[in-house]
Structure formats: structure tokens, C-alpha cells
Amino acid sequence: MRLRSKLNFSVLSFLIIPIMIFWNPQFLSLMGVQPYWPLFWLLPWAIIYGPMNGLFSGIFLGLVLDALNNDYHSQIPGLVICGIWFGRLSVSRDSINKFKFGLLTSMGTLICGLVYFSQIILFSSNLKSFYLFSFAIKNIFSQVFLTGILAPIFCSWLFLLFDNRKLEVNKFRNPTST
Amino acid sequence: MLGKRRIYSERWWNKKKLWILLSFSIFLILVRISKGSFYRDIYYFLSTPFWPGQSQKEILLKSYEQELFATLSQLEKDNQRLRELLSLQRVxxxxxxxxxxxxxxxxxxxxxxxxxxxxxxxxxxxxxxxxxxxxxxxxxxxxxxxxxxxxxxxxxxxxxxxxxxxxxxxxxxxxxxxxxxxxxxxxxxxxxxxxxxxxxxxxxxxxxxxxxxxxxxxxxxxxxxxxxxxxxxxxxxxxxxxxxxxxxx
Incomplete structure (x- = not known):
């Protein structure tokens, strides 16, 4: 019974991401830009479950977010890169502290922002203006800063929950192991 | 000699009526030249207390707005009809x-x-x-x-x-x-x-x-x-x- 409730929370936390994007709380935004919510979930998940889980989580998250925004450009490539990269950090997960959560999500947001912006540049030939570049710089760096600031709170909380959940699942599947 | 001298009151410039007539004539000429602006300015001061008040102004503005709205509605209808004839987008x-x-x-x-x-x-x-x-x-x-x-x-x-x-x-x-x-x-x-x-x-x-x-x-x-x-x-x-x-x- 206890296991099922934890499992539901993992699914629920995934489902909350689109709600947070829709809600877009003004008190958590900087210059109208909100933090990059999917990385708060993807980083702890990928660190705990490894690069393959990170890859698929990135794809699933990207599919959901692309569907929400109904956009010509995709968030999947950026999230997949981050998912694999964060997953590879699972070997040194014990050394990851709150500061590193902030740093990693900031770098992940920078990667996702640059990948997305490069798609706009590549596939929208009539948009190569100074205005677009200035907007992109403002957008990417606001998001990087805000995500890095908030990551220690959200990521460490989700990390603890996912970690406990994994331990419990292992216990549930193999009760004799210590 | 003394009897032939004109008395003071008989000189033309001493006749009061003549001066009044002259002044009135000059006034009429000025009115004619200024096209009555003098009268209009006087009327401005005299009529100030009787000008239409704020309520009158609001009534006029409201009428003007209604007129504009009616014209706009008419133009929009015309526009709709013409766009319909041309099979263009319409709302x-x-x-x-x-x-x-x-x-x-x-x-x-x-x-x-x-x-x-x-x-x-x-x-x-x-x-x-x-x-x-x-x-x-x-x-x-x-x-x-x-x-x-x-x-x-x-x-x-x-x-x-x-x-x-x-x-x-x-x-x-x-x-x-x-x-x-x-x-x-x-x-x-x-x-x-x-x-x-x-x-x-x-x-x-x-x-x-x-x-x-x-x-x-x-x-x-x-x-x-x-x-x-x-x-x-x-x-x-x-x-x-x-x-x-x-x-x-």
C-alpha cells in the first residue's frame, strides 16, 4: 500500500510539470521568463535511474511539452541531451550536493535554450534579425539564472523522494537483501 | 464794425449737433470697415452669462457619438456586404x-x-x-x-x-x-x-x-x-x- 502511494507520487510529479508551465507564477519569473520546469524533474530522475532512463524521460517530457506549445520547433533534442548527461552522473551521485543541483540545471537550461534557439535560426530563415538575438540572449540567461536559483529547492526534494522510492522498490522486490 | 463781427456761437465748429453727427458718421464707417467685429466682441461679453452650460455640451457630444456610431454601423454593414460579394473574410x-x-x-x-x-x-x-x-x-x-x-x-x-x-x-x-x-x-x-x-x-x-x-x-x-x-x-x-x-x- 505504501509502495503504491509513492509510485503515484512519481507519476504525479511528472504530470505536475505541464500544470506549472500553464500556471506560470509571476512571483517565480524574471523579466517575464519562467524557470525551465522540466529540468527540476529530469535531473534527480536521471541521476537516480541512469542514462537510459534519462534518455526516455527526456523524450517523454519533450513530447508532452511540444504538444502543449504546438510549436514547429522541438524541445526533445535539448531534453534528451540533458537526460543522458544527467544520467551519466549517476555513478558519482553521492558527491552531488545542493550547489551542484543549481549548477547542473543552469547548464542544462543553457543547453536546452541554445538547442531550441539554433532550431529557430536554422528553420526560420526570415528571423535572423538583431531583435531576435537580443531577445534570445535575454531569454536564455534569465532562464539559466532562475532555474539555477530554484533548483536546490525543487531538485533536492525530488531527489530524496525518488531515492527513497527506489530503495523501497528494491526492498519490495527483494525483501531478503540488506 | 462790432455789429458785423460774428458771435462766438455762430461758428460751425462750435455747433454741438454737427459734432454729434460727425462722430456718429465716423462710428458707422468704422463699423462698416470692421464688418461688425466690434459689435460681436461686445456681444461676447454681454452673452457670457447665458451661454449653454456643461449639460448642453454633454448632450451635443452624446448626439455626436451616436451619429458616429450610426455611421460606423452603416459602414460596417456596407463593408460586410461588399466582402460577402467578394467572398473575403468577414466577421x-x-x-x-x-x-x-x-x-x-x-x-x-x-x-x-x-x-x-x-x-x-x-x-x-x-x-x-x-x-x-x-x-x-x-x-x-x-x-x-x-x-x-x-x-x-x-x-x-x-x-x-x-x-x-x-x-x-x-x-x-x-x-x-x-x-x-x-x-x-x-x-x-x-x-x-x-x-x-x-x-x-x-x-x-x-x-x-x-x-x-x-x-x-x-x-x-x-x-x-x-x-x-x-x-x-x-x-x-x-x-x-x-x-x-x-x-x-
Whole structure:
């Protein structure tokens, strides 16, 4: 019974991401830009479950977010890169502290922002203006800063929950192991 | 000798009536030359206490507004009829749906509003959304209860527009920021900062002459055509209520 409730929370936390994007709380935004919510979930998940889980989580998250925004450009490539990269950090997960959560999500947001912006540049030939570049710089760096600031709170909380959940699942599947 | 001398009162310049007559004649001549302006100025001071009051002014303004509204309605009807004859996009009064904004992404890559009206209320993809000030965007996705508006500031947005003063056509392209870029089709054109931008009557996506914005800056040196930055009249960051215009062809 206890296991099922934890499992539901993992699914629920995934489902909350689109709600947070829709809600877009003004008190958590900087210059109208909100933090990059999917990385708060993807980083702890990928660190705990490894690069393959990170890859698929990135794809699933990207599919959901692309569907929400109904956009010509995709968030999947950026999230997949981050998912694999964060997953590879699972070997040194014990050394990851709150500061590193902030740093990693900031770098992940920078990667996702640059990948997305490069798609706009590549596939929208009539948009190569100074205005677009200035907007992109403002957008990417606001998001990087805000995500890095908030990551220690959200990521460490989700990390603890996912970690406990994994331990419990292992216990549930193999009760004799210590 | 003394008897022949004229007495003082008999000289013409000493006759009072003559001077009165002369003065009156001069006055009449002045009135004639000034075309009665003197009289009008006097009347101005005399009539001041009896001028029509504020209520009279309001009545006149209200009548004037009603007259303008009637003229506007008549012109809109004419416009509808002519656009119907030409099989162009049109919007009728019955096809307007009021909606409130329930989610707003106006600062990041995605420029989207989510409205609380969906397919249940008759909203369709391609319907136009206007707010106080003018055009906001076009419905690009609907669910049963909600609809998603792609703002004209979005990088995917491209609209046919024209300027009001000289009717110069151009393409309004969203840049992701608050000032979309207006690309004109010609190089030698007469556009000025402050010109109003409206949706083009030639557009197949929008009803004609929806107010969009004001030209903020112009780059006449750009090649191959002139480009301008447009400041939008409707502010999507602050709008809570919008109107959906259902499109008919």
C-alpha cells in the first residue's frame, strides 16, 4: 500500500510539470521568463535511474511539452541531451550536493535554450534579425539564472523522494537483501 | 464794425449737433470697415452669462457619438456586404465570443494565451482574438473547454498588414519579443514613425482593418526592402479578457 502511494507520487510529479508551465507564477519569473520546469524533474530522475532512463524521460517530457506549445520547433533534442548527461552522473551521485543541483540545471537550461534557439535560426530563415538575438540572449540567461536559483529547492526534494522510492522498490522486490 | 463781427456761437465748429453727427458718421464707417467685429466682441461679453452650460455640451457630444456610431454601423454593414460579394473574410456581430485568459506565457520562447472557451463554445482553429487595443493573435489549438492563442509576437506568426496613411502593404513577422518586425515589399516607400498598422484587406487569415500597432522604428537602409519595428496596441502581458472573432469565408 505504501509502495503504491509513492509510485503515484512519481507519476504525479511528472504530470505536475505541464500544470506549472500553464500556471506560470509571476512571483517565480524574471523579466517575464519562467524557470525551465522540466529540468527540476529530469535531473534527480536521471541521476537516480541512469542514462537510459534519462534518455526516455527526456523524450517523454519533450513530447508532452511540444504538444502543449504546438510549436514547429522541438524541445526533445535539448531534453534528451540533458537526460543522458544527467544520467551519466549517476555513478558519482553521492558527491552531488545542493550547489551542484543549481549548477547542473543552469547548464542544462543553457543547453536546452541554445538547442531550441539554433532550431529557430536554422528553420526560420526570415528571423535572423538583431531583435531576435537580443531577445534570445535575454531569454536564455534569465532562464539559466532562475532555474539555477530554484533548483536546490525543487531538485533536492525530488531527489530524496525518488531515492527513497527506489530503495523501497528494491526492498519490495527483494525483501531478503540488506 | 462790432455789429458785423460774428458771435462766438455762430461758428460751425462750435455747433454741438454737427459734432454729434460727425462722430456718429465716423462710428458707422468704422463699423462698416470692421464688418461688425466690434459689435460681436461686445456681444461676447454681454452673452457670457447665458451661454449653454456643461449639460448642453454633454448632450451635443452624446448626439455626436451616436451619429458616429450610426455611421460606423452603416459602414460596417456596407463593408460586410461588399466582402460577402467578394467572398473575403468577414466577421459579424453574432460571431463574437468573450473569453478570459486562464494561462499566459508571454515572456519566454513560447508566446501563448490559454482561454476559457473551447470547441464546446464554438471556437475553431483560425479564429481571430482581439483585446482592448486591437489584434492579439490567432487560435491555433482547441480542446473541449479551452483554446490556445498563438500571439502575433510569436516567432511562428506571419500576417499580412498595411499602414493606414499610405496603404502600404507588408508582412508582420513575430520576433519572440514585444515588437514584431514589419517587412515591406518595396524599397522606395513613404512610411513614418507613428504610422498606424492595420490588418490587410488582402489577408486570407484575418478580417480587414483590425488595428494592430504603431510603427516604432524604421530601418530604410536594410536590403532588399524596408523593415520597421511595430509597437503593439494590445498588451498581451496584462490583458485578462479578450474577444474571439469567428471567421467566415
Amino acid at each position: 459579424s456581430q453574432e460571431d463574437k465570443i468573450n473569453a478570459s485568459v486562464i494561462s499566459r506565457q508571454t515572456g519566454s520562447w513560447w508566446r501563448i494565451l490559454i482561454l476559457n472557451k473551447g470547441s464546446r463554445d464554438g471556437v475553431e482553429i483560425g479564429d481571430v482574438v482581439v483585446g482592448p487595443g486591437g489584434l492579439l493573435g490567432v487560435i491555433d489549438n482547441i480542446s473541449f473547454l479551452t483554446s490556445s492563442v498563438k500571439l502575433i509576437t510569436s516567432t511562428d506568426s506571419k500576417l499580412g498588414v498595411w499602414t493606414q496613411r499610405e496603404n502600404i502593404h507588408g508582412l508582420l513577422i513575430g520576433q519572440g519579443n514585444d515588437s514584431p518586425l514589419l517587412t515591406f515589399y518595396l524599397k522606395e516607400i513613404d512610411v513614418k514613425v507613428g504610422d498606424f498598422v492595420f490588418s490587410s484587406p488582402a489577408s486570407t487569415l484575418l478580417p480587414a482593418n483590425l488595428p494592430i500597432g504603431i510603427i516604432e522604428t524604421i530601418d530604410k537602409e536594410s536590403s532588399p526592402s524596408v523593415i520597421a519595428s511595430v509597437k503593439l496596441l494590445a498588451n498581451p502581458h496584462a490583458i485578462d479578457w479578450v474577444q474571439i472573432l469567428k471567421m467566415r469565408i
